Amino acid sequence: MSTPLDPPKGNWWDNPVNRRESIWLGIAGIWSLAIFGWMSGFTRFGDQNPVGETYEVDPQEQWARTQEYLDEAETIEIDGVDAVIPPDDSVYITGYRFAWEGLPVALEAGKQYDLHLGAYDVQHGFSVRPEQSLSQQINLQIFPDTEWIVPMTFEDPDTYHVICNEYCGSGHNGMHGKFFVREEL
Amino acid sequence: MKLLSHFDNDYDEDGFRTCSVTGLDIHQDAERYVKLYGVTAVIALVFGGIFALTVALTRWEVVSLISEQNYYRHLSMHAWNILIFWMVFMEIAILYVGGPMVLGRKLPLPKIAGLGYLIMLIGAIGVNWAIWTTPPGADAPLLTAYVPLEVATEFYAFAIIFLLGATVAALPFFAAIWLEKRGNPGKTLPLVAFGAFITSIIAVQAILGGIAAFGYAFLWRIEILDTINTGVYRQLYWIIGHGSQQINLLAMITVWYFLTHVVGGAVVVSEKVSRSAFVLYLFFINLGAAHHLMVDPGVSVGWRVFNTSYAFYGAAFASMIHAFAIPAGLEAGRRQRGKGGGLFGWLTSAPWKNPVFSSTIFSIILFGFVGGITGVLMGQLQLNMTWHNTFATVGHFHGTVALGTSLAFFGLVFFVTKTMFRRDFISTKLAQIIPYFYAGAMGIATLLMMYVGILYGVPRRTSSVVENIPGTDFSIAAAELLFIPLGLGAVLAIVAGALFIVVTVASLLFGKRLEDGDDGGLLPDGGIAATDGGITTEEIHATDMRGTFTLCLIFMATFVLLYILNWFLLTQLWQIGA
Numbered sequence: 001m002s003t004p005l006d007p008p009k010g011n012w013w014d015n016p017v018n019r020r021e022s023i024w025l026g027i028a029g030i031w032s033l034a035i036f037g038w039m040s041g042f043t044r045f046g047d048q049n050p051v052g053e054t055y056e057v058d059p060q061e062q063w064a065r066t067q068e069y070l071d072e073a074e075t076i077e078i079d080g081v082d083a084v085i086p087p088d089d090s091v092y093i094t095g096y097r098f099a100w101e102g103l104p105v106a107l108e109a110g111k112q113y114d115l116h117l118g119a120y121d122v123q124h125g126f127s128v129r130p131e132q133s134l135s136q137q138i139n140l141q142i143f144p145d146t147e148w149i150v151p152m153t154f155e156d157p158d159t160y161h162v163i164c165n166e167y168c169g170s171g172h173n174g175m176h177g178k179f180f181v182r183e184e185l
Numbered sequence: 186m187k188l189l190s191h192f193d194n195d196y197d198e199d200g201f202r203t204c205s206v207t208g209l210d211i212h213q214d215a216e217r218y219v220k221l222y223g224v225t226a227v228i229a230l231v232f233g234g235i236f237a238l239t240v241a242l243t244r245w246e247v248v249s250l251i252s253e254q255n256y257y258r259h260l261s262m263h264a265w266n267i268l269i270f271w272m273v274f275m276e277i278a279i280l281y282v283g284g285p286m287v288l289g290r291k292l293p294l295p296k297i298a299g300l301g302y303l304i305m306l307i308g309a310i311g312v313n314w315a316i317w318t319t320p321p322g323a324d325a326p327l328l329t330a331y332v333p334l335e336v337a338t339e340f341y342a343f344a345i346i347f348l349l350g351a352t353v354a355a356l357p358f359f360a361a362i363w364l365e366k367r368g369n370p371g372k373t374l375p376l377v378a379f380g381a382f383i384t385s386i387i388a389v390q391a392i393l394g395g396i397a398a399f400g401y402a403f404l405w406r407i408e409i410l411d412t413i414n415t416g417v418y419r420q421l422y423w424i425i426g427h428g429s430q431q432i433n434l435l436a437m438i439t440v441w442y443f444l445t446h447v448v449g450g451a452v453v454v455s456e457k458v459s460r461s462a463f464v465l466y467l468f469f470i471n472l473g474a475a476h477h478l479m480v481d482p483g484v485s486v487g488w489r490v491f492n493t494s495y496a497f498y499g500a501a502f503a504s505m506i507h508a509f510a511i512p513a514g515l516e517a518g519r520r521q522r523g524k525g526g527g528l529f530g531w532l533t534s535a536p537w538k539n540p541v542f543s544s545t546i547f548s549i550i551l552f553g554f555v556g557g558i559t560g561v562l563m564g565q566l567q568l569n570m571t572w573h574n575t576f577a578t579v580g581h582f583h584g585t586v587a588l589g590t591s592l593a594f595f596g597l598v599f600f601v602t603k604t605m606f607r608r609d610f611i612s613t614k615l616a617q618i619i620p621y622f623y624a625g626a627m628g629i630a631t632l633l634m635m636y637v638g639i640l641y642g643v644p645r646r647t648s649s650v651v652e653n654i655p656g657t658d659f660s661i662a663a664a665e666l667l668f669i670p671l672g673l674g675a676v677l678a679i680v681a682g683a684l685f686i687v688v689t690v691a692s693l694l695f696g697k698r699l700e701d702g703d704d705g706g707l708l709p710d711g712g713i714a715a716t717d718g719g720i721t722t723e724e725i726h727a728t729d730m731r732g733t734f735t736l737c738l739i740f741m742a743t744f745v746l747l748y749i750l751n752w753f754l755l756t757q758l759w760q761i762g763a
Contacts, residue, residue: 004446005209005375005443008293008375008453008456018454020733027737028506032499043486050762050763051762054482087549098666122331127473127575131659134663139572143416144333146416153759163644166646170323173654
């Protein structure tokens with residue numbers, strides 16, 4: 001008899017495996033490969049992948065680029081606040097303690113934008129959800145020394161709320177921004 | 186010394202005694218250090234538990250106990266004391282059980298065991314001090330001490346000291362394995378010793394990563410390095426951040442094999458299969474550190490997909506092997522001793538009134554269904570976007586650590602109370618209800634954390650935001666109602682944890698001394714060796730395991746269902762990514 005406290009006796013490697021245990025090994029093995037295949041395949045055929053080009057960037061440079069973008073952009077008043085209208089497909093959103101530079105921004109529904117995500121100081125969390133549907137939410141990690149360009153297309157017009165979900169210091173609770181997705185601007 | 190002798194046992198002239206429950210030959214040094222490390226772990230649990238209460242009562246915003254200025258200190262204290270100190274002190278004790286005790290050897294290098302303990306203690310007290318003296322509003326470390334936050338320099342220094350101490354403390358274990366193999370070439374280690382050995386290798390990998398990460402940050406804090414790279418720190422940090430939790434996983438699984446055998450009468454149904462699963466862990470489990478980097482910039486898709494899947498789910502496959510092998514061991518062992526009528530008779534007739542047994546079984550079930558499945562789900566590259574840094578993440582690791590590992594360790598502490606301290610429970614009734622009470626309350630809290638995290642996007646690492654985000658009308662107040670059962674569940678789980686401490690401590694101090702030969706009611710019906718002798722290994726392999734097979738099919742169905750649900754939710758999102 002085998003117990004976990006005694007050394008196994010004889011040629012234990014060649015002992016047969018119970019039939020049901022063998023079947024389970026098969027099921028578990030197939031499932032393991034299946035979920036690997038699905039995840040891997042989804043990067044090719046799927047519409048939701050946390051993937052985009054990244055660049056190392058100095059926070060000063062990130063600041064300069066964001067300012068240049070903001071200077072070029074026009075603004076539009078929505079819900080009583082001035083929202084940035086991106087001059088082209090690029091949208092700069094940069095986190096710093098405790099706000100989001102570049103927000104609020106106004107975006108067109110159904111148009112693909114390149115979100116340039118970065119930070120000036122410490123790590124932040126880019127956590128987005130539409131106001132009308134809280135369960136549709138995504139979260140990306142933001143670095144101070146890296147610019148991440150993630151394409152996104154928002155289909156549903158709504159007000160989208162961004163909160164910081166990486167601890168960035170005392171004051172982190174109030175780090176909120178929003179953007180407006182509208183059929184037309 | 187009088188106080189210490191209260192806890193001592195009688196040994197023969199070589200310093201050994203025979204355990205009346207397991208039949209193991211136990212050396213006095215090994216036993217004394219297991220007790221010392223174990224008691225220290227429980228003290229860390231008390232500290233961490235106190236801060237569990239302040240954290241829970243802050244996140245339950247109806248109470249809002251701690252201001253934002255102070256909240257992160259409390260959160261850091263909770264994280265380090267429970268996730269690191271309670272776990273790692275216990276794990277050193279487990280190494281000394283799994284090595285010297287199981288092998289019937291002396292503890293080699295007892296002075297090194299003492300030195301390791303001292304260094305770990307200095308590290309642990311230092312980390313607590315560094316966290317607690319963080320001025321209100323300044324950057325608290327939390328678990329991760331992410332750069333470039335300006336976390337106290339001493340924090341990194343003491344964290345390194347603690348890790349070095351754990352390395353020193355593990356040396357006597359390595360020496361025991363070395364001496365055993367040198368003295369008995371060609372003899373196979375018992376499964377529990379083998380599991381402990383793999384655990385210790387995983388631990389070394391994790392510790393090296395931790396020393397690299399905290400060392401890197403420390404050099405930057407004392408201005409030897411001018412700049413620090415966020416992504417590099419995160420990669421190094423998660424070798425320990427996730428690796429430490431893999432130590433917990435392997436230690437827990439080793440404890441599962443151990444306790445299901447000694448209090449349930451389980452056998453090993455296949456040495457080959459169970460050991461292969463441990464070897465898979467050895468190669469693949471630490472790749473799981475990448476789970477934390479799924480939505481980071483700067484890491485390629487191929488790197489993320491390969492690592493997050495532990496290379497084609499090698500480690501998840503290993504866990505599913507143990508998910509069958511451990512209950513199957515119980516089923517086979519109990520059927521062999523005539524306790525297995527019908528599909529689940531072996532389970533329903535099991536010693537459910539023994540808290541060591543019930544803790545272990547709840548740990549297995551809840552770890553698998555709650556912690557394990559969610560870990561694989563959130564570790565998928567794309568699904569991680571919906572889990573990362575939400576309260577659901579907190580739910581996941583309460584499923585693994587608070588339900589899985591802590592419950593298994595509760596069982597082990599109960600076991601050690603009787604077998605090593607030789608004390609009866611101060612109240613058997615109270616001890617009996619603790620696993621049920623804790624598993625129920627913590628189970629509810631954990632499931633609700635996931636629910637509010639995924640379906641309401643409630644973030645982690647914040648003192649408020651559900652009711653009120655300062656400076657805006659927007660809030661996540663829709664989730665507010667769910668925080669009532671969540672808050673109650675959390676508070677009740679803490680009460681159950683406190684009860685566990687009270688019963689344990691009171692039993693140590695005032696419990697009736699168990700006489701030599703008294704098993705304290707721990708042994709399974711018919712004794713631990715009931716199937717020894719007449720039953721051959723072949724008969725064990727041929728034993729009916731249909732109950733376990735059914736349970737595993739239920740597990741798989743749950744897994745598939747949750748997988749589909751999570752992917753359905755993800756595909757409802759807008760288009761993201763290149």
